[in-house]
Amino acid sequence: MRTAYSVETVRAAERELMARLPEGALMARAAAGLAAVCAGLLGRVYGSRVVVLAGPGDNGGDALYAGARLARRGARVTAVPMDPQRIHPGGLAALRAAGGRVEASVPRRADLVLDGLLGIGGRGGLRPAAAALAERVRADALVVAVDLPSGVDADTGEVTGPAVTADVTVTFGAYKPGLLVDPGASRVGAVRLVDIGLDLAEPVLEALQHADVARLLPVPTASSDKYRRGVVGVVAGSEQYPGAAVLAVAGALRGGAGAVRYVGPAADAVLARYPEVLVGRGRVQAWVVGPGIGAGRAAEVGRALADRDVPVLVDADGLRGLDPEVVRGRRAATLLTPHAGEAAALLGVPRESVEAGRLAAVRELAERYGAAVLLKGSTTLVAPAGGGAVRVNPTGTPWLATAGSGDVLSGLAGALLAGGLPGADAGSVAAYLHGLAGRLAADGAPVVAQEVAAALPAAWRDVIS
Template sequence: MRSAHTVAQVRAAEEARMSRLPEGALMAQAAAGLAAAVADLLGSAYGRRVLLLVGAGNNGGDALHAGALLSRRGAAVEAVLLAPDKAHAGGLAALRGAGGRVVSVAEAASPDVVVDGIVGIGATGPLRPDAAAAVAAFAEVPMVAVDVPSGVGVDSGEIDGAHVVADLTVTFGTHKVAQLVDPGARACGVVELVDLGLDLPPADVEALRAGDVAALLPVPDPDAQKYSRGVVGLRTGSTRYPGAAVLSVHGASCGFAGMVRYDGGALDEVRRAHPEVVGPGQVQAWVTGCGGGEDAASALEACLGDDVPVVVDADALLPCVELAPTTSSLVLTPHAGELARMVGVDRAQIEAAPLRHAREAAARFGQVVLLKGRRTLVAEPSGRVRANTTGVPWLATAGAGDVLAGLVGALLAAGLDPFDAASVGAWLHGSAARLAGAGGPVVAGDVAAALPVVVGDLLG
């Protein structure tokens, strides 16, 4: 599991760790990891030009000490001090002692890489004008951020103004929330973690890895039969949108549930595409809303009447808000525009602060919310969140959400709880898109077809 901790959690763990180490040992460990990452990015430190943008505080100290190490390895290291009176004294002495130079932005030689040590993880708000100008002066040069790109909200992933956009972020001790959730995650580039041996509490934001997903998959027992493996039902699609029915059934027919039932307005199309699907009957989970059109509200009410978990997607989301069910376990699967309509705000507000809005929606509705996006977020009412790191931009295609809804429904029917079903479903969905597209375009049906291959690779 990739865990992302808050600033307060990290600082408490660092203080506990430092109390057991010689003074400066933790910063030296961080600086060594940073220097190694910069050298790896450059291919070699020798003969390369490194520019440090240094502010006040420990991130600036990490950058200065790393610069000293790189200088000793043959790099030409220069530092721009954005807060000269507050620069880390020990780091500055180490840099100068290793042959590094302090320069102004105008004096800096053309660097091969820039290291962002402007602000620490406790800072808030956008870059100050002088820092923003320094960053802009080297906009075409690869940027390495120390811990988190300066100007990015560490605990929220939110961005409000000028900020660093890094090619590589070297973070220390644990991942930070901004590295897992957008828009902050977009500014981080590739993230490399330097282990500092911190003793950290459980995190409220995490991301599943392949091993975590494999451990959660509902694998059938040797003596399983179709009913014991779970039955998923779908009230999706309509005469106007039959494709949504076919694609949601395709996602549900990935093999996790022992049987798929269909009870919607596109029965003929579904039967042609999926002859194994049967008609109405008892189920362990429902999927509804995908392409439901005017029938979505009545289909939702019918699903809620069975007192089993329900995946609520697309056209059923607003009726669900109006019905405000309190007994059924639901997985609500909006994209940013749909969530904006559900909670009465502009879409731009959701996209600027998806973590905050996903959490607020889960608490408001008392249900698991899967907020679709580049970094899909799965939030439960307690505030716990999983960010999905699989997927490709090509997955933003018509029908992909229908496949995901069906997949999550099958996982619910097979026995996963709503939080696990939604987060495992998002991970598999993104991985299947990557496999199906092989680096190129992908369509929804191909994503569904690739799901068994992804699962087989996980379990193989």
């Protein structure tokens, strides 16, 4: 499992380690790792042109010391300080001793640019002087961010002003949330982690990997029958949106459910595609309510939530007017799966604020409703009901932004709830498999939701193989 840590946690671990090491040893470790990554990216270091954009803090020092290492290997290194009066003195001395030089403006030609303008403590985007330097970097230069791209909030991924877009980010000691959560994550490029020996406390963000998902997947045993495997009740679809019912059922069937029980007006469409589906109410181990039901069916959502001992997933139209007190009063798991617009309506804020601050939004929703929340989008996040680390989904493809994709995800997550997974586990495993299925189905080309559902078995096999 990949984990990410808050700035406060990283800073505390750095202070503890520095107290046990000789002065400057920690920065030397970081600079050595950074220089090694840069050398690998350059291929041939001797004669290459390297530009260091140097801020006034330790981040600028890391970049300058790394620049000195590259200069000793024959690179032509030029440092451009954001503020010449506040450049890191030790890093500057090391660079000059290695043959590097300092210029007031960004050179016209560069093979690699080190972004050392702001560190993980930076907030609020680049200030004018830093932004002016970043804007002068030519598009054909390889940009390597030091710890994270300057202008990205390390704790949240928020970008509230000008920011650097990197090709590669070399981060020290631990991943930071801003490297994994959009909009910041879209600016980091490939991320390389340099171990500097930090002893870290609890993470604030987690990203599942194949082994984690394989461990969580419910697998039938020799004594299993369809009821022991889990029956999913699906309340979805309408005369206007019968396809939502078909797709939610498809996700549930492909998600390991022993049986699917459909309730709604689209039974004919569902049975025409999936004759194995049961129609009508009956005993279930989880409910999926909301996809494509349209307005005016709040009573069906309320009926599902009123069964306080059965897990319920609420999506799409089912989220309209959802009462936090009703959700908080349930004993069984509740999983809410909004996209940014639906999350904004639940929180009473503009959609733009959710998209800009996805991590804060998913945490607030989970706290307000006392439920696990899966916030869909370019970065899908899953917050547990009782607090703790948020999970960020590492799989997916932009081709998943297609009609009906969310309905498949809801059915899949509902099947995992019926299989016994807690809300946050069901949501994060479903998001992982759904994203992986999307990649497999798309293979670089447009894809439709039915194809994503059809690719779920292949994604499942890929995870457990």
